[in-house]
Amino acid sequence: MIQALILDLDGVLCDTAHFHYRAWKRLAESYGYALTYENNEALKGVSRVDSLKRILQWAQTDLSPEQFEADLVLKNNWYLEMVEQMSEADRLPGVGAFVQEAQRRQIPLALGSASKNARLVLEKIQLSGAFQAIVDASQILNGKPHPETFLTAAQLLGTAPEHCLVFEDSLAGIQAALSGGMQAIGIGHASDLPGAKLHLNHLGEYDFADFS
Ligand code: B16
Ligand code: MG
Numbered sequence: 001m002i003q004a005l006i007l008d009l010d011g012v013l014c015d016t017a018h019f020h021y022r023a024w025k026r027l028a029e030s031y032g033y034a035l036t037y038e039n040n041e042a043l044k045g046v047s048r049v050d051s052l053k054r055i056l057q058w059a060q061t062d063l064s065p066e067q068f069e070a071d072l073v074l075k076n077n078w079y080l081e082m083v084e085q086m087s088e089a090d091r092l093p094g095v096g097a098f099v100q101e102a103q104r105r106q107i108p109l110a111l112g113s114a115s116k117n118a119r120l121v122l123e124k125i126q127l128s129g130a131f132q133a134i135v136d137a138s139q140i141l142n143g144k145p146h147p148e149t150f151l152t153a154a155q156l157l158g159t160a161p162e163h164c165l166v167f168e169d170s171l172a173g174i175q176a177a178l179s180g181g182m183q184a185i186g187i188g189h190a191s192d193l194p195g196a197k198l199h200l201n202h203l204g205e206y207d208f209a210d211f212s
Pocket of ligand 2: 008168173
């Protein structure tokens with residue numbers, strides 16, 4: 001029986017996944033590499049450091065430790081320029097109604113994000129107060145697909161993992177939920193997100209009549 005919901009941020013509550021893509025694509029171009037749709041799917045939910053490591057592998061290039069750090073800062077600055085423009089209007093479809101319905105039913109909500117910018121983005125889209133627990137990249141040692149993000153969220157809510165349902169747009173996130181003993185709903189295509197028990201285009205499609 002499901003007792004709590006854990007939501008990913010980028011790609012579930014707002015379309016920051018697209019901002020990450022634009023910033024990584026710009027950086028990859030500086031290595032002479034054109035980032036593809038498939039590359040981007042593989043980067044969703046993956047930490048900033050691990051994302052750059054993967055891009056360097058695809059681009060078959062290497063950086064000094066100093067340049068690696070500098071390029072992480074560069075990418076994040078480009079990303080933050082886009083985040084700075086965000087507002088409540090940047091919530092994905094149905095997010096407001098979803099949160100309201102969960103609150104009306106007194107279902108605990110947690111955020112489980114791999115982003116170090118999660119709290120800033122939540123503020124921008126005016127959802128900081130919507131969650132009983134917030135877990136971001138600063139609170140965990142092992143990023144998705146490791147289950148630590150979601151297990152920490154469940155622990156903060158005081159809910160056993162098997163009673164948690166995770167909403168995720170990334171393959172790494174679906175894998176993290178499943179390996180943590182939770183059920184997962186994929187926001188995106190079934191072909192990109194195997195293992196999810198249901199696939200939706202956005203949270204607005206979730207029917208709370210199915211909540212059980
Ligand atoms: P940052 P999520 C993830 O957030 C993104 O999906 C992923 O593309 C990004 O690289 C990662 O956060 C780290 O983000 O650079 O802001 O720390 O989808 O888990 O909410
Ligand atoms: Mg995501």
